Amino acid sequence: MNAPVLAYAHPQATHTAPLGHASVAYLLVRSSRRSIGLEVGDSGLTVRAPLRVSMANIESVLQGKAQWVLSKLDERHTRTQLTPRIEWQHGALLPYLGGTLQLSLHPAAPRGGELLAVGEYRWVLHLALPVDAPAASIRALVNAWWLRHARTLFTERLQRFAPAVGVQWQSLRLSNARTRWGSAKEDGSIMLNWRLLHFRMPVLDYVVVHELAHLRVMDHSPRFWTVVGATCPDYARLRAELRQHPAPDWVL
Structure with missing residues (x-):
C-alpha cells in the first residue's frame, strides 16, 4: 500500500515538485545570484536561483535536498498547528x-x-x-x-x-x-x-x-x-x- 501524498504549498507558488511522498508547491525567485538557494519560512518553500540556470538544475537541487526540505516543512506545519490563534472580536x-x-x-x-x-x-x-x-x-x-x-x-x-x-x-x-x-x-x-x-x-x-x-x-x-x-x-x-x-x- 502506497503512503499518502502530503501537500505543502507556498501561497505565492509558481512551481510544483514531487519530493518523496509529498507534493511541494514553491515560489521560484530568479536574480543575479550565483547559486541556487533553498529557504523554508512561514509561507513555505522559496527557491532562489540565478537568472540563467535551467529548471532541470533547480529540480536536481530540490531532489538532492528533499529530505531537508520535507523535514523543515513538517516542522513548520507542526509549529503552525500548535501556535495559538486570536479571534478578533469582543471578549477575545x-x-x-x-x-x-x-x-x-x-x-x-x-x-x-x-x-x-x-x-x-x-x-x-x-x-x-x-x-x-x-x-x-x-x-x-x-x-x-x-x-x-x-x-x-x-x-x-x-x-x-x-x-x-x-x-x-x-x-x-x-x-x-x-x-x-x-x-x-x-x-x-x-x-x-x-x-x-x-x-x-x-x-x-x-x-x-x-x-x-x-x-x-x-x-x-x-x-x-x-x-x-x-x-x-x-x-x-x-x-x-x-x-x-x-x-x-x-x-x-
Whole structure:
C-alpha cells in the first residue's frame, strides 16, 4: 500500500515538485545570484536561483535536498498547528505578560485604548469600537496600542537593567521577527521583538539583559554568559521557557 501524498504549498507558488511522498508547491525567485538557494519560512518553500540556470538544475537541487526540505516543512506545519490563534472580536483573549488580556469593545472607551488590571495576571484592554466591529478594525486598533505599549515597557526595562549590566544603550527598534527575539549593535542600538509582551516579565527581562550584555560582549562566549548571569542568574530556565511556548500567530 502506497503512503499518502502530503501537500505543502507556498501561497505565492509558481512551481510544483514531487519530493518523496509529498507534493511541494514553491515560489521560484530568479536574480543575479550565483547559486541556487533553498529557504523554508512561514509561507513555505522559496527557491532562489540565478537568472540563467535551467529548471532541470533547480529540480536536481530540490531532489538532492528533499529530505531537508520535507523535514523543515513538517516542522513548520507542526509549529503552525500548535501556535495559538486570536479571534478578533469582543471578549477575545490574548496572552499578555504570562497572563491573559481580554478585549473589551465599547465606543465610550478612551480613543487610544485603556489597559486595566482586573486580577492576578488578568487585564482588560478597553477599545473605542462598537461590539460588532469588523475583525480587521479590532486588530488594527490593538496593533497600534500594542506597539506603543511595547515601546514604553521595553524602554522602561532597558533603563532599569542597563546600569546593572554596565552599559549605555542609544536607541530602540521594534521587530516583527518570528523566531529572533532581539539583537544589539556596537553603536548601542537595540532591537526587541514586540511578541515578547506575550511572555512573563522575567522572560522579557532575560531578553533585555541578553541584548544589553551584547553591548559588552558581541558573541556568545563563556564571558558573555557570565555577564548575563551576573544580572539574570536564572537565564538558562528563562531561555528554555521562551523556546517552549509559542507566541500567537498574528501580524502587526
